[in-house]
Amino acid sequence: MRFLLEGIRPELQQYFIERNYDGRPFDRDTRSAIYQRAKSTKEEAPFGTERDVYEVGYEYLVHSTAPVETMSEAPRVRIGTQACTKPYDMALMNVSAMSFGALSGNAIEALNKGAAMGGFAHDTGEGGLSKYHRQGGDLVWEIGSGYFGCRTDDGGFDADKFAEVASGDQVRMTSLKLSQGAKPGIGGVLPGKKVTKEIAEARDVPQGEKCVSPAYHKAFHTPRELVHFLAHMRNLSGGKPVGFKLCLGSRSDFLSICKAMVEEGTTPDFIIVDGAEGGTGAAPQEYEDHIGVPLTEGLMTVDNALRGVGLRDTIKVGASGKVTNGVDIVKRIIQGADYTNSARSMMMAVGCIQAQTCHTNTCPVGVATQDPRRARALDVPSKAERVHRYQQQVVEQAMQVVASMGLSSFTELRPHMLRRNVSHGTIKSYAEIYRPLQPGELLATPPADWERDWELADADRFTP
Ligand SMILES: Cc1cc2nc3c(=O)[nH]c(=O)nc-3n(C[C@H](O)[C@H](O)[C@H](O)COP(=O)(O)O)c2cc1C
Incomplete structure (x- = not known):
């Protein structure tokens, strides 16, 4: 029907x-x-x-009286610091992290095939690199606190296993998940009955046994250890770009990581900022609705902090949080991103109807289920095409919007080009709402509104 x-x-x-x-x-x-x-x-x-264009919170982009021709090719963002021997050119919109386990094998297969057709990246999510991911699309292999796919028997990080998987050709970058917008600060438990043969293989855990991802990482305990761990991951992967994903908590917490980067002279190649509005297969409602910084605030803070410590040109910033159309891409780039990732809209491209039964294994359209009978509802070849077309059309829309703004490149976007109705009768640009820090300003003389957080920040302690 x-x-x-x-x-x-x-x-x-x-x-x-x-x-x-x-x-x-x-x-x-x-x-x-x-x-x-x-x-x-x-x-x-x-x-x-x-x-309602007069509503408080309404945002719009500033067009030009002299629009220009739309650029002929979708631009890419080069990711990879000098420490990388294999930099990667990232598309403006990519498939955000969603594990095999949260999604069905068919859904993962369609996403990866779509990514292969369109030449964009597909983040594996933290549930390991399954056979369904191996369809030829560029992969960002994500590991979380469970270290699935590179895990020791007692749940620690296994460097040899990591090196083996990360060095595979399809893996273009590796990513460490610190937190996720829909559930920052908690881990997860997969009950034994859900650890099927396929899940056990992908996650490198025993079949049928309860499998735990703790709320915290065991491989590092301080910001200083974190930056060294990232450098270790880069080396183990053979020089591929490495990064981390987080939903921002306190500003001083992120500044602690920045201080560690500066003091240790080592940085990740990218940071993905996830917004509190982000999605998940399952999380407590309290976390979905009340914990974590929303994407706009998180992105502007991360962009500004990196600027303030003089590292913004070195580290690329990705953004995820309800990016569904061309204007979303343009807005997020104005707010500090270099590229975007999208999870739930990609789920919709493979047929999700937002029934919101992901956690019950009864997804009616075969997207978020491990029930093979239900997963059959997802026709891989046609859904792969849709993923490809969706990404392509959204990026094309973003390119057209930029041309309407009179710009011939995304790098010309500036905060004053995005306006927000902040209260009835008052419209402000993002340049007025968030004062951009000058490169290195935090290291020289932190401005009054950053001084306290900069002082609190400590490379040897994650600071609340
Ligand atoms: C079903 C599902 C599973 C997810 N699994 C992961 C995951 O394994 N790792 C991760 O970092 N984020 C995960 N996320 C979060 C997304 O990658 C993304 O950051 C978030 O949903 C915001 O993007 P969106 O608004 O486009 O969905 C998941 C999201 C969904 C909906």
Whole structure:
């Protein structure tokens, strides 16, 4: 029935299958736009905006009276400091971390095949590098506190296993997850009955036994140890770029990592900032709704802190948190990102209808389930095409928006080009809302509004 309706018209599908799913994290219009882009059926919209453009919080980009030609090729962002022998050119939008385990094998396969077709990156998520990831698409191999895929028997980090997997050709970068926007500060437990043969293989854990990711890392305990661990990962991977992902907590906590980088003279190649608005397969509601810094604030802080310690040109910044369309990419770049990652909109590109049953193994469309009968509902070849088309069209939209702003490159975007209605009758640009730090300003003379956090920051202690 679903496929029949899908074939007839996306709106019909939405009416019959999704009408019960309103008021969910992605509204109906956003979902509809994602499906239409993925299917290449997106048409222009009639009549005018449906937004309240006077609402507090409304944001808009500043266009030019003299738009320019849209750039002919989608730009890429080179990731890799001097310590890298194998830098990677990242696309502007990539598949964000989602594990095999949270997603079905078919979903992972479709995402990776889509990434291969479009030449963008696919982050494995922390659940290991499964056979479903090995479809030819560029991989960012993520490890979390469970060190899945490179784990010792007692749950520690196994350097030899890491080196073996990380040196594979398909792995282009490796990433260390410190925290995630939907559930910062907690780990997870996979009950024994969910540790199937395939999951056990991907995670390198015994089949049928309870498998724990702790809330904290055992491989390092201080910011200083963290930066050395990252350098160790880079060496073990044979010089591929290495980075970490975090949802920002306190500013002084991040500044502690910055101090460690400066004092030790070693840095990651990229940092991914995840917003509190980010998604997950399962987390306590308290964490989803009340813990972690939202993406705008987190991104502006990380960008500014790196600027302040003179490392912004060395480290590339990725952003994830409800990036679904071209304007989202442009806005996040203005706020300090070099590139973006997207998780849930990519899930929608492979058929997610936001039923929000990921944690019950009963996903009706085969995206977030380990039940093979349900996973069959996901047709890999057609969904891979959709992932490819969706990414391509969103990036093209971002390129068109930049041209309408009179710019011929994303590197020309500046904070004054994004405006926000901060209160009724007052509109401010991002240059006014967040004063950008000068390169090295924190090291020379920290400004009054950063001084306390900079003093609190300590390379030998994560600071609350
Ligand atoms: C089903 C699911 C599984 C996820 N698994 C991981 C994971 O293993 N590691 C990770 O760093 N983030 C994980 N995330 C978070 C996403 O990578 C992403 O950072 C977050 O959802 C924000 O992006 P979005 O708003 O585009 O979904 C997961 C998200 C979802 C929805």
